[in-house]
Every structure is written in C-alpha cells, then in structure tokens.
Amino acid sequence: MDAVSIDGLSKDYGSLKALSEVSLTIAEGAFFALLGPNGAGKSTLINILAGLTRATSGRAAVLGCDVRRQWRKARHQLGVVPQELAYDPFFTVREMLTLQSGYFGLGKENRPWLNELIVALDLEDKIDTTMNHLSGGMKRRVLVAQALVHRPPVVILDEPTAGVDVALRAQLWSFIRGLNAKGHTIILTTHYLEEAESMCEKIAILDRGRLVALAPKDELLSRYSWRQLRLQLMPESTVVLPDVLEAKRQAAPQGELLLRLHREHDHIGEVLAALEQTGVKFSDLRIHEPGLTEVYTEVTEANNHA
Amino acid sequence: MPNFYGLYILFAREVWRFLKVSIQTILTPVITVLLYLLIFSSVISSSREMLPGVNYLTFLVPGLMVMAMLQNAFANSSSSLFQARMNGNVIFILLAPISDFEFYLAFVGAAVARGLLVGIGVWLASCYFAVVPLSHPLFALLLVFFCCGSLGALGLVSAIIADKWDHISAFQNFVIVPFSFLSGVFFSISDLPTFWQRASHFNPFFYLVDGFRFTCLGVSEVSVLTSICVGAVFFVLSSFWALCLLRRGYNLRS
Numbered sequence: 361m362d363a364v365s366i367d368g369l370s371k372d373y374g375s376l377k378a379l380s381e382v383s384l385t386i387a388e389g390a391f392f393a394l395l396g397p398n399g400a401g402k403s404t405l406i407n408i409l410a411g412l413t414r415a416t417s418g419r420a421a422v423l424g425c426d427v428r429r430q431w432r433k434a435r436h437q438l439g440v441v442p443q444e445l446a447y448d449p450f451f452t453v454r455e456m457l458t459l460q461s462g463y464f465g466l467g468k469e470n471r472p473w474l475n476e477l478i479v480a481l482d483l484e485d486k487i488d489t490t491m492n493h494l495s496g497g498m499k500r501r502v503l504v505a506q507a508l509v510h511r512p513p514v515v516i517l518d519e520p521t522a523g524v525d526v527a528l529r530a531q532l533w534s535f536i537r538g539l540n541a542k543g544h545t546i547i548l549t550t551h552y553l554e555e556a557e558s559m560c561e562k563i564a565i566l567d568r569g570r571l572v573a574l575a576p577k578d579e580l581l582s583r584y585s586w587r588q589l590r591l592q593l594m595p596e597s598t599v600v601l602p603d604v605l606e607a608k609r610q611a612a613p614q615g616e617l618l619l620r621l622h623r624e625h626d627h628i629g630e631v632l633a634a635l636e637q638t639g640v641k642f643s644d645l646r647i648h649e650p651g652l653t654e655v656y657t658e659v660t661e662a663n664n665h666a
Numbered sequence: 667m668p669n670f671y672g673l674y675i676l677f678a679r680e681v682w683r684f685l686k687v688s689i690q691t692i693l694t695p696v697i698t699v700l701l702y703l704l705i706f707s708s709v710i711s712s713s714r715e716m717l718p719g720v721n722y723l724t725f726l727v728p729g730l731m732v733m734a735m736l737q738n739a740f741a742n743s744s745s746s747l748f749q750a751r752m753n754g755n756v757i758f759i760l761l762a763p764i765s766d767f768e769f770y771l772a773f774v775g776a777a778v779a780r781g782l783l784v785g786i787g788v789w790l791a792s793c794y795f796a797v798v799p800l801s802h803p804l805f806a807l808l809l810v811f812f813c814c815g816s817l818g819a820l821g822l823v824s825a826i827i828a829d830k831w832d833h834i835s836a837f838q839n840f841v842i843v844p845f846s847f848l849s850g851v852f853f854s855i856s857d858l859p860t861f862w863q864r865a866s867h868f869n870p871f872f873y874l875v876d877g878f879r880f881t882c883l884g885v886s887e888v889s890v891l892t893s894i895c896v897g898a899v900f901f902v903l904s905s906f907w908a909l910c911l912l913r914r915g916y917n918l919r920s
Contacts (some may be wrong), residue, residue, distance in 0.1 A: 373920075395755035407920070410758055410761055411760070411761070411919070412757065412761070412919050412920070413919060413920045414915065414920070415920060431763070432667070432669065432763040432765075433763075435761065435762065435763040436763055438761075440669070440761055442754075442757055444754050446753060446754030446757055446758070447753065447755055448750070448753065448755040449753065450683050450686055450687075451682075454684075459675060459679050459758075460758055460762070462671060462672065462674075462675030462676075462678075462679075463669075463672045463675055463676060463759065463763075463764055464672065464762055464763060465669050465671045465672050465763070466671075467671060480750070506758060553914045660892075
C-alpha cells in the first residue's frame, strides 16, 4: 500500500490556482522530498493531507485512508511538523506532549513512548519549562516530538531546519534518519536542496501549483545535461580557443578557464586534447557534476517559460 | 467512532488553562462583583423593595451572578481560541482526530465550568452582604447551563470571526456588556419607561437574569418557564452558529 496517494488534486483560492491537478504516490518507508519555490503549493498540499485545507477537487489518502471521508483514521496515520514555530504559552513541554497525546486518544499507556521521545530529542532538561521560555531550536524539537506522540507511520516535515543552527540541524537529521530506518515514511519540504539531495530517494518539484518533476533522485539528476570543467591556468598560458570551445566558455575569475560541457556529447578527454593543441596550459582541473540545485533551477525556469 | 478521550483531554486542557491564570479568570470577576455590591449597598437603601418581599441587595445578587457568569463564559472561549489562532497553536487541535462537534463541546464545556466557578465564587463572596437562597436548584442549574453555554458558543463565534483582539474587545464591550447591563441586573424592568420595558423583552439576557432570580428568590417578572424556553432557544441558536462556522472551517481550515 502507498503511504500517500494523491489523485488529480486541485485547490483554488478564487482565481488563484494554488494546486492544479497534482497526482503522485509515495511508497511506504520512503524518504521523499517535496521541493519548490515559495508559493509553489507545497504547504497547500501538506495542509490538504493534514486536513487543514479542503481540496477543490481530487482526492488524497494516507495509507489508504481518504483524508476527507476517513479523516480520523488518516490523521492517526499522519504526524506533521509545521513550518511555523507555533506553541502554547500556558503549558510546559511535558504538559504539551501529554495533551497532544491525549488528543489522539492516548492516555497513561503512552507515557513510555513520550519519555522515549523526550530522551531522543534531548529535551530532558527542559521538560518542566513553559514553551515561551525555550529557544527557537528547542521549540523546533518540541514540534517534532508533538508530531510523533501518536507514533504516526507517515511523518511530514515542513521546513524542519529553517532557522536552526548547524549542530541542531545535524541532530535533527540523525533523528529523522533513524525514524526512516524504523520504517516511518518521511516527507520533507525544504529550501536546503543539499539536504534533500543527501537524504531523499525520490523527489517531487512543484511550481506554481503544478507538479513539474517527479522521479527517483538519481534519475532526476541524470536528466540535467551539463557539467562544468574548471581549469587553473599556468601564468604563461594563452587562451585563444577554437570557436567550438569558445561557445562553451563561461565567465570565470582571472587565471581560470570555465567550460560548460554536455554530459553526453562533450568527452572530457577530447576537450583536454583540444585545449592542449591550442596551447592552453593548466596546473589543476576540477569537474563539477550537476546537483539537485542545477536540476531544480532548470526545471523551475523551464516551467516559468512554459 | 467518537474520540471521547480526545474530547475529555481538550476540555481538561481548556479548564487547566483558565485555572493556571485563576487570579485573572476567577478571582478578578469575583472582586469586581464585590465592588459593585459595596458601592450599591452604600448608595442605595437596602430596605428598598424591588420585587414583593425582596430588598435591593437580595435582588441584586442573582443578577450579578448571572452577569459575571455570562461575561466570563464568553471571555473563556473567545480568548482561549483567539489566542490559539493568533499563536498558531490551534493547529495542534486541528491536526488531531477531533471532530467539529467535539471541539465545540470541549470549548463550551470549559466556558460553562468557568462560568459556574465564577458564579459560585460570587455567591460565596456576596454572602457577606446578603445570603441569597437557592429555592429551585435544578432550574438554576438548567439556566446556568443555558447562560454559560450560549455565551461560550458566542465566544467561539467571535474568536473564529475576529481578525484582531480589537474585534473580540468590540464584541465584548458593544454587545455583551450593554446587553447584560440592560437585562435587569441592577433594576426591575417595570421601573423603566414603556419603550425600554418592551425592548427588554427582546434581550435574551433579561430572561436569563429574571429566570435565575426566580430560582433563588421564588419571584420574577416573567414566568420561569418562559425564561427557560428563551434560554434554550438562545443556546440552540448560538450553538448552531458556532457549529456552522466550525463545520465550514471558517478562518480555521482553508
């Protein structure tokens, strides 16, 4: 069974199409990235899954439970870490977690799991502190704990590391990787593309409400056709390139030569031989293979021109 | 399958919240009523007969109890939900498997609980000035329920509709307070000019005050059954309004 299945989902706010006929599935146990620029429709999609927004048309289900018709079951299956640092100023961390667990119908029997979460997220020292006295990073950890109080098999993290320092970010990712290893499906939205690239197996890119890419990470990366060859030139080297190479030249700092090469048509060996023939002498070279950033930029720019 | 435990926990959360700030939510309204009693007992002769066999202070206490209950029931649900909306923490309730009706029950139930506690506090404190009996406790409970339940539901309505604290304050100061002051808390409506006497019969708070006064003193200006019926209709209508907004997800779910 798919962890999430979305079929023809649309959401209109008057004349604004926040989501337009989006269909996708996310396999159980996957680590899935949902990417896109601001206003692309990521939060709308998450909110529909979480029952915070009602779709104009289409359907969405979490582990087979329709988010409208079987909303109670669907919400039991889903944990959401919201983007905003929302908190209840009246209660301590322990009270918040106990209340949140209670909303899901779980009482004292759930205490061992809450204690486990408190330890895993390093919240022991702050357990009796009211939320408004916590730092931003601590509040973020509490949000993660709150999303997990009912052991949801599917976890959505909406920008979980926004405004979080490097150490806490590493800690959070380690915890989330652990959850995924235990079988939880993780759906991540982030603007830190390198994080998505390093962790997620499958990636969807939304832009202006439309699904513009959906593929396993490696397949998506292989779609990008270009890589860069950067040469550190010797001081005495002259750079008079033949027309075919001059066309591939890109702006570079003085003392460097930067060429944009097609991954299939431009063979590095042939390019280097051609450079040698023209008298280009270099002391070092680097090849920059495309990452998610390049793919993301190309896909969203192509959609803007469509 | 209803989420009874989730409903109970949300209700408990709401009660816990107002108990954590009980100086503001319980003690302050009791002190305010005590000040009313102190002032009125000083400037108005307590031997003045307001209803047959009822002196002014004895007449005043049930009215002040109802006024304090309805204002605090409104304040409880409106401030709690609106603050949760402004802070964004309402999301934790909306993400949980809690239905609109369970949401309504928890918030209105907590408003009734706060109203009841304030009412008991006012009654206990007012014993220093006048010991008011409770002649018809079951009718009293029913009216207290309608009174606090209606205002709890209206508190939800205002918290959902409002976009800023100013709107909540406007609802409280331009609707709840004038209607409660003009409901016969401080005077008998038979003392009013004919126009205002007739106008008072369109004020649901008048029936709640008058009916509750009957349940204490056994005398009233209109039949207690009329008061109970008006209270019930007021409760049903305000609840219906709150439930419609919750069902639509107005300002809560887009």
